[in-house]
Amino acid sequence: MxxxxxxxxxxxxxxxxxxxxxxxxxxxxxxxxxxxxxxxxxxxxxxxxxxxxxxxxxxxxxxxxxxxxxxxxxxxxxxxxxxxxxxxxxxxxxxxxxxxxAPVPAEVAERIEVETSDAGDQEDAAALVPSTPVRPEPVGSEADPQGQRPSFTSEEKNGASTGSPRTEVKVLASPAVRQRAKDLGIDLAQVKPAADGRVRHADLDAFLAYNGGFGAAGVSRADEAIKVIGLRKRIAQNMAAAKRHIPHFTYVEECDVTDLETLRAQLNEGRGDRPKLTMLPLLITAICKTIPQFPMINARYDDEANVVTRYGSVHLGMAAQTDAGLMVPVIRDAQGKNLWQLAREIGRLAEAARSGKATSEELSGSTLTITSLGPLGGVATTPVINRPEVAIIGPNRIVERPMFVADGMGGERIAKRKLMNISISCDHRVVDGHDAASFIQAVKTLIETPALLLVG
Known part of the structure; x- marks a missing residue:
């Protein structure tokens, strides 16, 4: 031996x-x-x-x-x-x-879903979130969102019922969910899982609420001590570093996207075999058309070398939420792609990440990040900059409100309009408030006059 x-x-x-x-x-x-x-x-x-x-x-x-x-x-x-x-x-x-x-790990990539700012139109691409993203380059593996790897039968992986006695059926759930269910006295086999067949904390919450246990006398939730490790730890470190080193300021502007939504619907009607357009490709196009006038927005700041690099190409990162944490698929040379190419690239990157086949190049090198909570986006956000970038843009959810609009006869009338706030956080060491406001105002002009997006 x-x-x-x-x-x-x-x-x-x-x-x-x-x-x-x-x-x-x-x-x-x-x-x-x-x-x-x-x-x-x-x-x-x-x-x-x-x-x-x-x-x-x-x-x-x-x-x-x-x-x-x-x-x-x-x-x-x-x-x-x-x-x-x-x-x-x-x-x-x-x-x-x-x-x-090594490709990207399945535990980070398995549940990426893109949400646009349109509350009624959540497309299959990347769920964008306001946070500082992390760019892992991990080895793919078959794991649950908590990083655990239980063994499943082929029937369980496919969500099929084997017809076996309940004691022989393995419910898909992470150890944390299993422990919580045990503490609460819940039989996981009685809990309706999510669409992918895996029981999560939200499913336990729904079970408790439906059965009168959530907040009912005699039923309490156990305290949980969760060690911060892995991707979650990296996110915590990057977030802290961004807030510690970067003097943030946030500017918010309201945009009327009624005509933009009309254009999007018209383009989708005649798209043929091309991917369905969400709000995201339109917004990216407006950003890319505006960047040449404001090069300080598309930049990185090396604060150790005291050098700001302004980039000629827009490598746009999309902060994407997963069960394990954040990823940032990057659209290379976004300024050179049309609406359909952007939509296709968003879908391709999302699928690559979801299947664990995204490369390190596809998850690194962004020069500007866009982030959104889609229909959960709220009235305004104050997104955290993805260091060493100097700006991050956050569209918020679309709402309908009455507004005064021109009536075509020199007067005004009240009409229902679709409105969306756009937030931008900037590094005040590099970007002045006037520059950030002027940039968003220029983006607003394109959004509110959508025909300009298709010109040039």
Whole structure:
């Protein structure tokens, strides 16, 4: 017997350490070569690490949430035969090579849905949220939104009923949901799951409310202590850094999108086999047409080097909400795409992320970010800048209100109009308030005169 010390492999250029997100083995477990051992996260990636040898695990380097330096001991495996230094080095190199082409993880990408600012038109692309996004480059894996990986039968994965007794049916739910249901005395088999067949906290809430348990005497919700790790931890760090280093200011303007919505409906009627247009491609087009007049908006600020880089191309990030956290698919050279190309690219990026096939290039390099809560967008938002960018734009939900409009005879009349507020947060070190207001006013002109979007 021999002890093989498996050190944390080199998981990427410039990476000095990695955080343990989830162990898939414990001391005493028998592992085989290429078996999934652990998930780790760096500032650039979430990565599945596999075993280079077969044997029995005798030691683990740390617990979930601990940080381990590259080259430091990750775990120890007792092997049945001797493992030479050359063999160990070759095994470690093979692990590193296999990680180099890793796609995006399913736990981050599995439930991305795009929502536009139109309350009545939620299209299949990316749910945009007002926050500082994180751009992981992780290895894909089949996981639930909490990062757990229970084993399911093929019937369960497909949401099919096996007809087996209830005690043999595995309900799809994360450990946190299972524990909460146990604390509340709820049989998960009695809870109606979401469309994908997985029971989530919201489903438990609905079950409690429907059965009179939510807030009823004798029923209380257990306290939960949730360790902040992995993607959630990166988001927390990036959010804190953005607010700590960037002096934000937010400007909000109201836009009349009645005519824009009419144009969108007309374009969709004759779209043929082209993707259905949402509000998002129209808004992106207005932004891109306006950027050349306000280059300071499409920029990044390196505050350590004290250099602002103004970009000639608009690489537009879309802050996307998932169960695990935020992702930012990036539309490259958005200024060079027409409405249909933008709609198609939004759909393509969303599908790539959802299926775990998005590349690191598709999730990095944005020069300006757009973020929205769609129909939940509220009256106004104060989005947090995606550092090191200097601006982030947040369209809010569309509402109908009476307004005074020209009656065509030199007077005014009251008419029902569709209105939408647009928020922009800027880095006051780089962008002046007058510039931000002027930029949004120019975008407003295009939105309220939508024919201009199709010219040039």
């Amino acid at each position: 021999a002890k093989f010390t498996f050190n944390m492999p080199d998981v990427g250029e410039g990476v000095a350490e990695a955080e343990v997100v989830e162990w898939h083995v414990k001391v005493g477990d028998r592992v085989e070569e290429d078996q999934h051992l652990v998930d780790v996260m760096t500032d650039k990636a979430t990565i599945d690490i596999e075993s280079p040898v077969s044997g029995t695990v005798t030691a683990l380097a740390g617990e979930v949430g601990d940080t381990i330096a590259i080259g430091a001991m990750l775990l120890v495996i007792e092997t049945e035969g001797e493992v030479s230094g050359a063999e160990a080095e070759a095994a470690a190199e093979q692990v590193e090579d296999e990680m180099s082409d």
